[in-house]
Amino acid sequence: MTVSADLATIWAFIIAFAVFVYVVMDGFDLGLGVLFPLFPDKADRDVIMNSVAPVWDGNETWLVLGGGGMMAAFPLAYAVLMPALYTPMIAMLIGLIFRGVAFEFRWRTTSSERNRWDLAFAGGSLLATLAQGIALGAILQGVHVEARHYAGGWWDWLTPFSILTGLALAVGYALLGATWLVMKTEGPLRDKAYSLSWFLLFGMLGAIGAVSIATPFLNVQYAQRWFTWPNLILTAPVPVAVAAVTVMLLRSLANKQDYRPFFLSLVLFALSYAGLGISMYPYIVPQSITIWQAAAPQTSQVFMLVGVAVLIPLILGYTAWAYWVFRGKVRPESGYH
């Protein structure tokens, strides 16, 4: 496996980066929704919502960049994958609607109605998370392409493997959510988040294991990619690193540290994500379309590259500032909702 530094590859890395930033940022915030039913107390729920209210909108913007960027840089892949993932995509969008409006709506109602929007937040987050995980599995297992079109049915995505990846992502996001709460809260809420983090970490390891075992069976190419020489030089360190990070994460949880569990969980995500990248490259639609086949003409990719080079650092800068403004523990009495 060789990686060349042409435009299409650069753009593949940019899109992968946008999707990863999305996973990092919206992952914990969807994870909080997945965990919401486990925190029935209103005061806890207010704190949980407050911990992401100032930033959730920015987090979801990365999803728009991932989608919009893909249409711009790899229009063929976007045109093939979106119809192939039709049902999960629609489900994800609907889930995001319910959870997104809940951030404001739940403050604008009476308490009985608030329960309804709490349910919308939890249900919408879970639906969006499962849909994203299922979409990932459906991409990995490959889609039926003819000419420049998706040529399968609208339920092709539904397989045991895609269900597995859907559940795996839900566990993973929940881990990010729990460790986020460890970082952002105090007292009994934080204690509960610690104990949840333990369970979810083992759940996540189980999920990584299950998906890693199942993936090579999907397609010969994935097995070759991972288990043949000289690829092993690149692939072997991934599971080793996962093991090392897991040990560090366990220790940080045992020592009741504030920040480490969240950031180590992110590293775990990054490693899993790198594993996905190793499996897929250079395909953008596995087994059918490579990044070079899907690439937009050079004029489009160059035009956008200029903007990305200037704007992404700027965006990361002011996004970091926004997080910095709302840094520290969220207290029940703190000013913003």
Place this chain on the structure above:
Amino acid sequence: MFEGWDAVVLARAQFAFTMSFHIVFPAFSIGLASYLAVLEALWLWSGREVFINLFNYWLKIFAVAFGMGVVSGIVMSYQFGTNWSAFSDKTGPVIGPLMAYEVLTAFFLEAGFLGVMLFGLERVGQRLHFLATLMVAIGTLISAFWILSANSWMQTPAGYAVNAEGQFVAASWLKVIFNPSFPFRLVHMVLAAYLTTALVVGAVGAFHLLRDSQLAGPRVMFSMAMWMATLVAPIQILAGDQHGLNTLEHQPVKIMALEGHFQSHKDGAPLILFGWPDQDAGTVKYAAELPKLGSLVLKHSLDAPLNGLDTVPRENWPPVLITFWSFRVMVGIGFLMLGLGLFSLWPRWRGTLYQTRLLHLFAMAMGPAGFIAVLAGWITTETGRQPFTVYGLLRTAESASPLAAPAVASSLTAFVIVYFAVFSAGVIYILRLMAQVPHHGEQGPQGDIPARAAGITPAAGAVSAKGAVA
């Protein structure tokens, strides 16, 4: 629910439905973000408490509307792929980058500073907070710039070539971005957003003034809104006229449809005021028309010849009935706005602006008019572009995804149910906020949460408000 509809019609219905819901929110938040920036600037400049009260009052409404705009907007950005994949494949290289730039230059800017704008006044201080408000306002305008550029390119494509795969490719990005209809559409839409917001602000002000004409906040917002209507409505009518002339030059068939000109006229076309266009018969039934004035409006000459739809193959006709009537709704509301603005001048001059009940009732009735005009305008321009997605180059029927009708019908049904449930709740919450009187010590989204005010720290809000005023 949608048995017997084919997949393309369903996909069009879905786009029209989700787009119509979506456009309402940005149209409102573009105008409201700018209004908030003006209010905060006035507060910082004058130190008068009424401005920060109004700022916080409208900020709560903005937060709810903006959230709905975001979630309905994410749907739009993915719908190109899910329902219009052939379109995405062919036009992605040209309009994809425009939308990517919208995300990079506008959406991130809005989202990045929104949290500080909504919740951060006490954390960052007045100057940085005003900067955040400005960034959000500028972000909404940049967003309008890019998305209207992309839409305008679909109306009046320019600066492109077609490659071996049948994709549109940019030959000149400047020509793509500043395509012929873009400047006109941008001006027309941004003014529409400002007017829409002004009418809402004016209606809320009028509603409260009807009950008590002494209220400070409602007086300020009503006066500001009436100035907007007075000054901007005539400019908008002028901008609309110029936009129309531009359309006549670049999309003459759309003009034929919205004027109901089925027949060509060699020496002066009539201006059809009202009637019932019959697409199959190719005539306007029960037409009330003024001879030669059509040519006067469009060509600024009574006897100028005008071609009609009889010069265009039938398969290239847009749906005339919808285009014709949505255009009239938009224009009619535009003149009502002008009427409201002019009406307000008389009591303003006499010093009875806050006591003239008839004006207040008129302003309240006009509250939702901007939204209707925006929707009617978009229906006119989008329906008038049919049967093409990229005018004259790519047919709508060749743009859709290869999906089975039941898939599209199911998703459409889901969107209809979810949108009505969620967005009607949001509109109710906004109306509830509007029903309250902006008062002394008004709190932003952070302060007025019932549970908080009642329970944990009742005093915190009041203290911070005083701090903010000082």
